[in-house]
Amino acid sequence: CSEYVSWDYEEGVPSDDCGDTFSIDVTFTATDDCGNSASTTATFSTEDTTDPYWINPPQVEVVFDDCGENLVENPTAGDLCGEVLVTYVDAPGFSGACPEGENIIRTYTAIDECGNYITGQTIIKVLDTTDPYLLTPADNSTVECDGSGNEAEYQAWLANYGGFTAADNCSEVTYSYEASAFEEDCSEFTGTYNVVFTAEDECGNTVSSVAKFTIEDTTDPVSVDAMDMTVECGPDNAQAYYDWLMNYGGASASDACSEVMWGEPNEGDFLAACGFTGSHTVTFTAYDECGNDASTSATFTIVDTTDPVVTDAMDMTVECGENVEGDYAAWLSSNGGATASDDCSEYVSWDYEEGVPSDDCGDTFSIDVTFTATDDCGNSASTTATFST
Secondary structure: OOOOOEEEEEEOOOEEOOOOOEEEEEEEEEEOOOOOEEEEEEEEEOOOOOOOEEEEOOOOEEEEOHHHOOOOOOOEEEOOOOOEEEEEEEEEEEEOOOOOOEEEEEEEEEEEOOOOEEEEEEEEEEOOOOOOEEEEOOOOEEEEOOOOOOHHHHHHHHHOHHHOEEEOOOOOEEEEEEEOOOEEOOOOOOEEEEEEEEEEEOOOOEEEEEEEEEEEOOOOOEEEOOOOEEEEOOOOHHHHHHHHHHOHHHOEEEOOOOOEEEOOOEEOOOEEOOOOOEEEEEEEEEEEOOOOEEEEEEEEEEEOOOOOEEOOOOOEEOOOOOOHHHHHHHHHHOHHHOOEEOOOOOOOEEEEEEOOOEEOOOOOEEEEEEEEEEOOOOOEEEEEEEEEO
């Protein structure tokens, strides 16, 4: 009844399937020229059966240093019909010795929203080629010489690695040291050890710190004081003084860390006293091999306590007369013929003391006179003789 039939359609609400897929029901309606119509319904659907594709595929092998703490790899994938999620699962691989360390087999999966997926695999080699890091550097140590090598202090310092500490991101560290030969300083017991302390991780990477262990000697020698010496003035004084000097006045010295040497005595000025007597104050100084010193002073004194040597005065008798007074005066001035000498005085002075004259017959008399010789130091000797008329 109609020459033409017209068509129309009505879309339903599309379903939201996985990814970008969907389905939609569409009703198609045919209408004739007289307005009569008939309909039929069908569904239009899309599906996703295509796997995603790698944009940046996993590498066959990657290497990470620093023991794998910062492992980063970012393979990416795409899909024609939606988003793609990339995940991975790690499984232990073969274990290698340092520096390769442990290896990981990482399996990546790229899955789209419709469950289509692809996989890829990477072998990750974890290396450790990074040195341990320093926490505390080793400290130098200086000790006073004990004369026996300070072995206990040195070994304690070594055992503590000079205070050196280190750590590593990947493993424990072990410590070791290497010491140079002892470099002597001023004596066989003083000097320095140069020591390299090393921390090593399990893969052989190391960090080191250098320090010195020094033995010094700043202690003065131990001395026994010199002793004063007093001698009687005489011809052997010079030799006695020389012998006393050469014996350092009886002083002695010792040192724990080296030999001791005596310097030249420091002789003070000769302080003259009476006659040829006087004194020297001398400073004796002992030095060790490191320049430390100890001094002691003593005095060498020459005294004169010895009386002069006097020959006896001689009695004299003269005839009574006019010359008696002159004869007596001459006898007195000659010290009655007595003489005196002294080893320690340049001059000897004389004096005399008259006794009480006797009253003999007429104008005659006799008198005892004591003649005294005194040296420069006040020592004296006397002799007595009689003048008679």
